[in-house]
Amino acid sequence: MSDTWRVGKLAHALRDLLRNSQFRNVAVKGELTQYRVAASGHAYFSLKDEDGKMDCVAWRGKAMHFPDGLEDGMEVLIIASVDLYPPQGRVQLQVEQLRASTNIGLLEEMKRKLVDKLEANGSLDLLQRPLPTIPQHVVIVTGADSAALSDMLRIRDERWTDIRCTVIETVVQGKESHSLLPRALRAAYALSPSVVVVGRGGGSPEDLWSFNLEPIIEAILESPVPIVSAVGHESDHLVSDLVADHRAATPTHAMEMVIPIRGDHDIMIDDFSSRLEGGLNRWLSRRKERLHNLKLRLASAPLIGMGKARESLLMLNNILTRLTTSRFNAERQKLQRYSTVLEFTNPHAVLKRGYSMVKGEDGMVIRTAAAAASQSSMKLQFHDGELSVAPLDDD
Known part of the structure; x- marks a missing residue:
């Protein structure tokens, strides 16, 4: 033979094959026999019916949840996976759950746990x-x-x-x-x-x-x-x-x-087509009416525009006239104020009030007595004419 298996290798290969097969988490119903709990807390027993018998083991973490009062001869339902124990070459069931009840009771418990899991993960x-x-x-x-x-x-x-x-x-x-x-x-x-x-x-x-x-x-x-x-x-x-x-x-x-239903769908399509056609016709009618109104507005637009332009021009002319008149009046009042000031400071206006002005031979205004003493002749300026005078000697 070309391939020779060692016993242990074959046993482990069979175990791996069983663990990856469809015989995982299967529900098995049978009569409980040879049930015992070891000092370690692990439970060992067999399940049998009229056609066969299988050894079972439940590790302490699983066995501690088994119901009380289990005894040989009871019909139980287990959830277990088929496994092989290589040191002894023994096929056995590794038990996850056990219920001393009907099949449905245990299955409903499994269903509830699955629903809880699905709720938890959303x-x-x-x-x-x-x-x-x-x-x-x-x-x-x-x-x-x-x-x-x-x-x-x-x-x-x-x-x-x-x-x-x-x-x-x-x-x-x-x-x-x-x-x-x-x-x-x-x-x-x-x-x-x-x-x-x-x-x-x-x-x-x-x-x-x-x-x-x-x-x-x-x-x-x-x-x-x-x-x-x-x-x-x-x-x-x-x-x-x-x-x-x-x-x-x-x-x-x-x-x-x-x-x-094909017939119902055909009716729905016909109804939709009618509604679509009606809606399209109404839309086209509104667009035609709007286009007609736009044409009328466009035809009268030049006349309307000229009228509005004329009104704007008249309004601007009135504004300009008011602004010009206001500015002219303001400038005239300012000129009158300047004229009054000039009139008040005019020398001839002072002479009219009874004053006279002394001028030297050179025609310049003599402002002091000392300046007059040095003149050989002078002129007195009145508002209505001039008069020649000469300074008198001190003696």
């Missing part, structure tokens, strides 16, 4: 995207050859058969759906659809439970286009309904939401 607060008025391409993700698929395709044919519709068939329940359903959803997104419908027909809570599991929910949240959750019936409420853009009560209802 996934439930995302805005819903509206459905397209007329989808160009609808992709349906559902079970193969199912009654739900037949109903959905029938609705498409009844409402608008020309709308393109692609079907991706996959497993929608059981352990295989945990990986195959997310893969089918991502394949749908790769087709560039207008909208995606994911769902299945009715069934028991266990049958529908895949739509409450985190891998499927994460795939729904990845949708780049509006997505409709159409699982079960009106009374079924699943986590997929909370994270999808729209929830449909049934797969049939989903197609009624997504596919419009």
Whole structure:
């Protein structure tokens, strides 16, 4: 043989294979047997039914949350992952949760925890995207050859058969759906659809439970286009309904939401066309009326302009006249004041008041007695003439 495995290497390889398989976080129901809690706090037991038996281990951090009163013979439900213990080569279940109750009780607890997680990270607060008025391409993700698929395709044919519709068939329940359903959803997104419908027909809570599991929910949240959750019936409420853009009560209802009725759409188009035509005609009529009014205003514009120019010219002329008259009066008053001052200081005016002025032989005014004594003759200037005089000797 070309390849020879060492025992330990093979055991570890098998363990890694199991840990990366679909057998993680699976729900297992069976009869509790050989239950014991070690001093370390770890719990060891087996689950069995009429067809088989598996060893189980729950580490102390998990076992401390187990309910009280567990005893052999009780029917329990566990959430566990298949593992292999290499030192002993033993396949066992590593238990995460255990409930001494019905299957539904434990599953509902898992659902509640997932919803709490989605609320905490804001996934439930995302805005819903509206459905397209007329989808160009609808992709349906559902079970193969199912009654739900037949109903959905029938609705498409009844409402608008020309709308393109692609079907991706996959497993929608059981352990295989945990990986195959997310893969089918991502394949749908790769087709560039207008909208995606994911769902299945009715069934028991266990049958529908895949739509409450985190891998499927994460795939729904990845949708780049509006997505409709159409699982079960009106009374079924699943986590997929909370994270999808729209929830449909049934797969049939989903197609009624997504596919419009061709006849109704034609009526809507005719009505819209009539309204558009009427609105366009009214708009054109208003524009024609406005254009006519503009032409009338344009024709009378020169006459109106000349009248306004004449009024402006008259107003400016009046203003100029008032300003000129006011300025002239002000200058005349100023001239009168200057004339009065000059008249008051005129020597001839002083002579008229009884004064006389003495001039020497050279005609210059003599202002002092000493200057007069040196003159041989002088003239006295009166307002009405002159008189020649001579200075007298002292003796």
